[in-house]
Amino acid sequence: MxxxxxxxxxxxxxxxxxxxxSSLWMTIGSGIVAQAVSTAPAISDTQxxxxxxxxxxxxxxxLKEREVxxxxxxxxxxxxxxxxxxxxxxxxxxxxxxxxxxxxxxFAEKQKQAWAKEDPTLKQFAKGDEVDLPxxxxxxxxxxxxxxxxxLILIESTDVxxxxxxxxxxxxxxxxxxxxxxxxxxxxxxxxxxxxxLGGRELWKAHSHFTQTTSVVWHETxxxxxxxxxxxxxxxxxxxxxxxxxLEPVMKTxxxxxxxx
Numbered sequence: 001m002x003x004x005x006x007x008x009x010x011x012x013x014x015x016x017x018x019x020x021x022s023s024l025w026m027t028i029g030s031g032i033v034a035q036a037v038s039t040a041p042a043i044s045d046t047q048x049x050x051x052x053x054x055x056x057x058x059x060x061x062x063l064k065e066r067e068v069x070x071x072x073x074x075x076x077x078x079x080x081x082x083x084x085x086x087x088x089x090x091x092x093x094x095x096x097x098x099x100x101x102x103x104x105x106x107f108a109e110k111q112k113q114a115w116a117k118e119d120p121t122l123k124q125f126a127k128g129d130e131v132d133l134p135x136x137x138x139x140x141x142x143x144x145x146x147x148x149x150x151x152l153i154l155i156e157s158t159d160v161x162x163x164x165x166x167x168x169x170x171x172x173x174x175x176x177x178x179x180x181x182x183x184x185x186x187x188x189x190x191x192x193x194x195x196x197x198l199g200g201r202e203l204w205k206a207h208s209h210f211t212q213t214t215s216v217v218w219h220e221t222x223x224x225x226x227x228x229x230x231x232x233x234x235x236x237x238x239x240x241x242x243x244x245x246x247l248e249p250v251m252k253t254x255x256x257x258x259x260x261x
Contacts, residue, residue: 091253130159161229169204
């Protein structure tokens with residue numbers, strides 16, 4: 001989309017505020033997700049139990065079948081995460097840990113309130129609004145090839161149902177890049193977003209990199225779709241570009257139960 005046309009279709013101020021929250025969350029969320037997964041149980045492969053074995057204990061069952069509490073709850077069976085609200089499932093990499101969303105949600109709420117004091121346009125997002133709330137957050141057990149951090153995956157949603165005009169996934173990514181530049185944030189997008197087809201559905205993909213306060217340069221790929229008047233983001237994060245490339249096959253396990261709404 002040409003730049004002058006993009007200016008004309010920029011989201012209304014509420015969406016701009018949500019995008020700013022998204023950008024700020026991006027630069028610090030990696031550290032929070034890493035902390036949240038550090039004590040979580042690892043997802044192990046599912047193996048058939050012998051016919052005469054005892055039923056699994058609650059502790060062992062929690063590794064294989066569990067609910068994931070969030071604004072739109074999901075469930076894990078074996079190594080498959082399913083979200084019925086959006087009608088998709090995705091495979092969890094072997095041995096990765098799934099974070100509890102409670103702490104992530106509390107952190108996001110605290111940050112929104114802090115940012116609202118700094119920028120009046122964020123005030124309406126300070127309480128109770130669904131802006132980048134986590135559906136699923138997970139990280140690998142071991143640090144990536146001996147580096148400073150683990151690779152991470154985050155799936156989150158933003159409710160845009162009250163907006164007069166629903167943004168497209170492409171507009172969302174382009175607007176995010178523009179706001180990052182306007183606000184002088186560390187997240188930098190690498191090139192223009194591109195359309196991809198995953199699980200028979202259209203998503204938009206963009207690469208970026210950002211620096212945490214720890215001076216760790218994170219590499220990130222966002223896959224964005226609009227569904228049920230929500231922006232849904234699948235975010236892959238790695239402390240280097242090689243690790244990011246090795247995560248992209250996870251997105252090929254994405255499956256949808258029905259066409260997009």
